[in-house]
Amino acid sequence: MTARSIRGVAAMATAGVLAGGVAGCSAPGGGGGAGAKDSLVVGLANEPETLSPLLGYGKDGNSKIFDGLLRRDAAMKLQPALAAELPKVTDDGRTYTYKLRQGVTFSDGKPFSAKDVVFTYRTILDEKTNNAAKGELDAIDKVTAEGDDTVVFALKYPYAPFAERTVLPIAPEHAAKGQDVNTGSFNTAPIGTGPYVLTGWSKGEKLTFKANPTYWRGEPKVKKLTMAIIKDDDVRATRLRSGDLDGAILPPNLAKGFKGDKGKLTLTAKTTDFRGVTLPTAHKVTGDTAVRRALDLAVDRKAMVDKLLEGAGRAGYGPVPTDSEWFARGTERPHDLAKAKKLLDDAGWRPGGDGIREKDGERASFTLWFPAGDKLREEHALAFASDAKKAGIEAKVQSGTWEVIEPRMKDDAVLAGGGNPADPDFDLYNLLHSSLALDGFNNMAAYANPDVDKALEEGRRSGDKNARKAAYDAVQRGLADNPGYTFLTHVDHLYVMNDGWRELATQVEPHDHGLGAGPWWNVEDWQPQQ
Amino acid sequence: MARMAGRRLLTAVPLLAVVTFGVFAIAAASPFDPARAYAGSAGLGAGRDVLDQLRENLGADRPFVVRWWEWLTAALGGDLGQSTSLRQPVAQVIGERIGWSVLLCGVAFLLAVCTGTALGVLAARRRGGLLDRTVTSLAYTLEAAPPFWLGLLAMWFFAIRLDALPAGGLTDTGADAVTAGQVASHLVLPALVLAATQLPWFVLYVRQGVGDALDEDPVRGARARGLRERTVLLRHALRSGLLPVLTLIGSRVPELITGALLVETVFSWPGIASATVQAATSVDFPLLAALTVLATAAVLLGNLLSDLLYGLADPRVGFDG
Numbered sequence: 056m057t058a059r060s061i062r063g064v065a066a067m068a069t070a071g072v073l074a075g076g077v078a079g080c081s082a083p084g085g086g087g088g089a090g091a092k093d094s095l096v097v098g099l100a101n102e103p104e105t106l107s108p109l110l111g112y113g114k115d116g117n118s119k120i121f122d123g124l125l126r127r128d129a130a131m132k133l134q135p136a137l138a139a140e141l142p143k144v145t146d147d148g149r150t151y152t153y154k155l156r157q158g159v160t161f162s163d164g165k166p167f168s169a170k171d172v173v174f175t176y177r178t179i180l181d182e183k184t185n186n187a188a189k190g191e192l193d194a195i196d197k198v199t200a201e202g203d204d205t206v207v208f209a210l211k212y213p214y215a216p217f218a219e220r221t222v223l224p225i226a227p228e229h230a231a232k233g234q235d236v237n238t239g240s241f242n243t244a245p246i247g248t249g250p251y252v253l254t255g256w257s258k259g260e261k262l263t264f265k266a267n268p269t270y271w272r273g274e275p276k277v278k279k280l281t282m283a284i285i286k287d288d289d290v291r292a293t294r295l296r297s298g299d300l301d302g303a304i305l306p307p308n309l310a311k312g313f314k315g316d317k318g319k320l321t322l323t324a325k326t327t328d329f330r331g332v333t334l335p336t337a338h339k340v341t342g343d344t345a346v347r348r349a350l351d352l353a354v355d356r357k358a359m360v361d362k363l364l365e366g367a368g369r370a371g372y373g374p375v376p377t378d379s380e381w382f383a384r385g386t387e388r389p390h391d392l393a394k395a396k397k398l399l400d401d402a403g404w405r406p407g408g409d410g411i412r413e414k415d416g417e418r419a420s421f422t423l424w425f426p427a428g429d430k431l432r433e434e435h436a437l438a439f440a441s442d443a444k445k446a447g448i449e450a451k452v453q454s455g456t457w458e459v460i461e462p463r464m465k466d467d468a469v470l471a472g473g474g475n476p477a478d479p480d481f482d483l484y485n486l487l488h489s490s491l492a493l494d495g496f497n498n499m500a501a502y503a504n505p506d507v508d509k510a511l512e513e514g515r516r517s518g519d520k521n522a523r524k525a526a527y528d529a530v531q532r533g534l535a536d537n538p539g540y541t542f543l544t545h546v547d548h549l550y551v552m553n554d555g556w557r558e559l560a561t562q563v564e565p566h567d568h569g570l571g572a573g574p575w576w577n578v579e580d581w582q583p584q585q
Numbered sequence: 586m587a588r589m590a591g592r593r594l595l596t597a598v599p600l601l602a603v604v605t606f607g608v609f610a611i612a613a614a615s616p617f618d619p620a621r622a623y624a625g626s627a628g629l630g631a632g633r634d635v636l637d638q639l640r641e642n643l644g645a646d647r648p649f650v651v652r653w654w655e656w657l658t659a660a661l662g663g664d665l666g667q668s669t670s671l672r673q674p675v676a677q678v679i680g681e682r683i684g685w686s687v688l689l690c691g692v693a694f695l696l697a698v699c700t701g702t703a704l705g706v707l708a709a710r711r712r713g714g715l716l717d718r719t720v721t722s723l724a725y726t727l728e729a730a731p732p733f734w735l736g737l738l739a740m741w742f743f744a745i746r747l748d749a750l751p752a753g754g755l756t757d758t759g760a761d762a763v764t765a766g767q768v769a770s771h772l773v774l775p776a777l778v779l780a781a782t783q784l785p786w787f788v789l790y791v792r793q794g795v796g797d798a799l800d801e802d803p804v805r806g807a808r809a810r811g812l813r814e815r816t817v818l819l820r821h822a823l824r825s826g827l828l829p830v831l832t833l834i835g836s837r838v839p840e841l842i843t844g845a846l847l848v849e850t851v852f853s854w855p856g857i858a859s860a861t862v863q864a865a866t867s868v869d870f871p872l873l874a875a876l877t878v879l880a881t882a883a884v885l886l887g888n889l890l891s892d893l894l895y896g897l898a899d900p901r902v903g904f905d906g
């Protein structure tokens with residue numbers, strides 16, 4: 056065999072593979088080409104792990120493929136979706152009754168009914184179902200259908216924000232039943248009642264959707280929707296500039312590059328996406344209330360917003376952002392280094408030889424972890440450490456993966472992030488209630504404050520909005536008094552996109568913003584500009 | 586020849602078993618938590634009992650030896666299991682992706698062999714000359730450059746500065762169908778980069794082989810007979826100089842696979858190698874094991890192929906191996 060014939064064979068093999076691959080992989084779906092008015096291509100940083108609501112997909116709404124019983128509008132108010140109206144709450148907040156919308160069909164033509172709702176919730180709560188977010192439905196005791204058009208949720212305890220959880224997408228029983236919920240074909244070939252139908256999912260590359268012509272709220276004007284998964288910020292910006300994408304999420308420094316561009320629009324989404332430092336209760340330094348209060352005053356939040364976020368964010372004093380209706384007015388703590396120093400002096404923390412304070416032989420020093428590779432948290436950690444140092448407290452900044460950080464959370468501080476805008480209970484209870492201390496990534500500081508615990512329970516049980524507001528005011532004042540976390544900022548999310556649609560807006564976004572966030576949260580309602 | 590191939594195949598079976606056992610052991614010893622990796626971003630809000638339940642459902646709480654044995658017996662029965670990271674059957678993951686990987690590796694390898702041979706012959710013709718020195722130093726530089734760095738450099742230059750070639754993916758993002766034209770234009774950059782990482786070995790081997798052959802008696806004899814330089818170079822020197830390159834083809838397969846791993850990741854090429862990275866970081870035992878078997882088999886086949894080729898090309902070498 057000569058070198059020439061080897062080459063010939065290899066070339067033929069390559070050609071064969073190319074031809075076979077092309078024949079076998081052609082993607083279905085119609086619609087116009089890229090840039091056409093009825094199509095939209097957006098670039099996202101994160102890909103959903105699954106497309107099955109039974110495994111957690113779309114649990115916060117805007118899932119495109121599915122609808123929940125309820126949905127949220129631009130002002131984050133609940134509106135009926137698959138339910139015909141908002142739920143009736145009876146039995147002291149322990150029973151939620153949903154009347155269902157009639158005449159809705161799934162994209163395969165089969166009708167939607169109460170048994171689909173019951174199937175969805177029961178399957179999620181089944182212990183054999185690998186849904187990591189099922190803890191969010193912990194309040195549910197029983198879910199039952201009454202006839203075809205009514206679903207009743209019986210709760211274990213009165214739970215005021217329960218309706219916020221029912222934006223969870225509904226899966227069709229006829230399509231998803233009878234197969235392994237964790238591995239069955241429904242996970243990659245979903246069927247829903249939503250405005251879009253999945254036409255292709257190339258893992259790690261993109262998801263493609265086409266408009267559902269029989270959508271119960273009317274067929275969307277954007278007929279073809281492509282969500283490209285591009286992890287690298289610079290690559291995403293480049294592909295947006297080259298016209299490959301119509302819109303993308305970008306960090307502030309890259310979004311700035313599009314400012315002078317006439318055809319492009321920058322949208323800033325307000326969020327409850329906080330960054331803060333956990334102050335472990337078990338640690339001698341971070342568990343000391345004087346140190347906690349001093350750190351809370353020593354950090355220069357405004358400088359962090361200006362320098363780290365380039366202005367795209369707000370100073371944060373707790374999980375509830377300052378512009379939320381739930382924020383407790385008067386709990387802002389302005390930057391005051393002199394007062395911080397005085398607090399420490401009074402509590403007996405005296406400056407040692409190297410500028411770091413000491414008390415009873417204990418150096419005011421602790422370790423602060425941030426997850427490796429997260430640039431924004433790294434910058435926050437370094438800024439926090441530099442501010443703390445000015446007050447005489449040393450934070451030794453280290454990076455590691457979550458597997459490295461988790462076992463150390465009891466004694467070491469972590470640069471944490473999170474935030475869910477739907478209800479104050481979701482963040483405050485998980486971060487501050489003592490029963491959840493070091494339970495997974497809930498209450499990472501092991502915060503324990505009996506007054507706060509009591510107010511948190513009051514807030515989740517009371518059905519009266521004013522009583523809830525008073526309870527969460529008490530929680531935030533308790534947190535200001537004993538700041539077991541040093542909250543730093545709330546981070547805005549920036550989106551750059553082609554102009555050409557009317558009245559684009561963003562919702563208040565959570566920390567974890569996947570394909571349901573961004574200006575395209577309601578792409579099904581978009582109308583082209585004339 | 587058939588005996589050699591058969592013997593090699595027989596030794597491959599226990600070897601593959603040992604290799605998969607090693608993969609299970611290493612994955613079990615890694616600090617990554619399969620339950621947390623499976624939960625993804627939802628896992629950050631999950632409580633301990635939910636994660637424990639998940640771990641039990643995934644079978645991740647059992648010893649790796651048990652899991653390995655179960656995997657092995659199922660795999661022998663044709664069931665490769667479920668990939669926990671990609672939420673697909675392993676057979677489907679491999680089926681959807683292997684074609685694109687073979688295409689990328691095949692084109693890159695072909696490019697490397699052809700260009701490498703050509704450059705090697707040119708360099709060997711006048712050793713120490715300007716061309717030789719340029720080619721050789723270029724080859725050493727390329728050999729030292731990490732593939733992901735070359736990939737990012739190529740992407741920055743061709744896709745961002747010149748805007749001449751797409752930066753990644755298999756097709757344009759908005760494209761509906763996977764067409765040959767789209768794939769060809771998206772293939773250029775990753776294939777070039779992967780070829781560049783393999784090129785130096787072929788250049789240097791061919792240069793050495795042809796250069797040595799030029800000093801040997803048959804070539805001098807051919808020159809003395811007054812044959813044309815071209816004939817001497819291609820017919821006599823290249824033919825004997827190519828022998829070591831045949832061995833190289835087999836032994837480069839592992840390097841090609843690691844190179845593809847990095848190049849596919851950099852260019853978001855939907856091949857098998859980029860799935861390997863995901864399988865490893867999320868402790869996806871079934872996918873990881875199947876991919877390891879594939880990679881090991883590719884290496885063994887590569888070695889077998891080069892031994893067979895050597896035997897065919899040089900009758901002095903037997904097939905006893």
